Amino acid sequence: MGVFQCDELDLATVRELIEDIDDHYQISETTLLMLDRQPDDRELIISLFRSVHTIKGDLGIVGFTPAMPLMSAVEDLLSLLREGDIQYSPMMSDLILLVLDRVRSYVDSFRAQGFVEYDQAQVQELSQHIAAIVGDIQASGDQAYQQKKIAEVIRILDPSVKITELESADNTRNFVDTFLSELGYSQDEDVEFFRRIMDPVEQRSQYWQGRSDRILKMALILNQLGGSPVDEKQLAVAVYVHDFGMAFMPLNLLHKDSTLSNSEILLLRSHVTSSAHLLQFMDYWQPAREIVLQHHEAANGSGYPYGLREKEICDGAKILAIADTFDALTHQRAYSTHQKRPIIRAVKEVNDCAGKQLSARWVEIFNQAVQPVLLAHSTKSIG
Structure with a gap:
């Protein structure tokens, strides 16, 4: 030294x-x-x-x-x-x-x-x-x-940045299983049905596998830290359904590295209504459908499909937006592998979106959720 x-x-x-x-x-x-x-x-x-x-x-x-x-x-x-x-x-x-x-x-x-x-x-x-x-x-x-x-x-x-391991995916799934089980949701419930629907969708791309469980894990933690304003069952179904519409997008568009054309952007954005349509005629799941419809709305009104502002967006959608963003930032495709990005970088980007794309209040709660991870990271990196 x-x-x-x-x-x-x-x-x-x-x-x-x-x-x-x-x-x-x-x-x-x-x-x-x-x-x-x-x-x-x-x-x-x-x-x-x-x-x-x-x-x-x-x-x-x-x-x-x-x-x-x-x-x-x-x-x-x-x-x-x-x-x-x-x-x-x-x-x-x-x-x-x-x-x-x-x-x-x-x-x-x-x-x-x-x-x-x-x-x-x-x-x-x-x-x-x-x-x-x-x-x-x-x-x-x-x-x-x-x-x-x-x-x-x-x-x-940053040793925490490594190729995604199967063990970490299994741990995440076990966390979600335990969390939902403690809430009294058995595997015979609709939650498991929608979860299974997403399995083949995630298999379409090597970059999606385990994504829904990771997002739900973060969403459940945020909801709990925020006083549980959203029914966990509705939140879970919204997470599993929110990207279902991506199943019908061409893979070459989903994996495109260059700038998207206006028509391609509109096509990708259509996944929101396609996903929400899955729940359209299921009365019990209308709160989940609302979360799905609003998860790409922005606090400053710049989101889609309706251009809602923060006060008009439900808490479930605000939570899902942060969990979805964080997962996208920490799991980037690279060289035909699935490589994590530095957590500290992802946290800073999420905070940069506070009050803009993301709810400032829920970003503060997100910071509480990731603080133990950042403290462990900073302790390791000073050496």
Whole structure:
């Protein structure tokens, strides 16, 4: 382990530098979130490079050895992005954010204690891996290979990011089974019927398997933390039915990586009414149907299909929207595998949507639900 402390600069100078680092960290984080939606925006790419360059410069003034190799390697990577030698991707964004989070944890530790302990060997290993990516990009134009190498570094930075394992899917299903059983819903109930209907739908794509159970697990936790305003049975059926309409979409559209056309967007959006139609003539399940119809509505009125605002959206739909979004952010398709994304990144993106696409109140409850996970994550990542 290495120890960094700085006795050469006065505390006022150090505090000023840390405040500047904090400001540019926030700019970098916001820019990365915007780039996920506008990956070809040159001004955003240049802004990101400048912020990272400034952070590196501030750290260089105090000779902040725990972070300098990492920041230099990331700056080299961003130079290639700025020059157009590599395409922006969510995977690259994850890598940059994880490095910045690692550096931020070092800075926070230094601010609190006046020194920071860090694993020199790990910092060196990570820096070399990122430098190797830069070298591979310069030597080869193989985008798939570059993304694969980025994924490898991400898994070193955040060990919780790994290929989805069958065991974790089984654990999730067992959690849901136990939860519903405790509520008195036996496997002979309609809940199990709708669950079984979704099994073949999820088998259509390697990226969907186990998705409904994962979403329901989060939805049940959120509902419970929020005082259980939604009947769990209605919530469970809504979760299992909400994407049923996707079964009738062409797989090449569902797996498309490039920008969707207006007609393709409209086709995908039609899955909401198609899914809700499954419950149209079942009187008992009308609350579940309402949840399904509204789960893509947005707090600010920008959602679909009706453009409802937060006060008009039922709690079940608000819960489902957050659970659905979180699952989509933490389980991204990559290289014919199913790779999780950093949880910390997904949490930040969910929070970025608070009061916009997602209910601010329920995002606060979501933060309560994931706080134990984030605390465990931060404890592991500081070493």
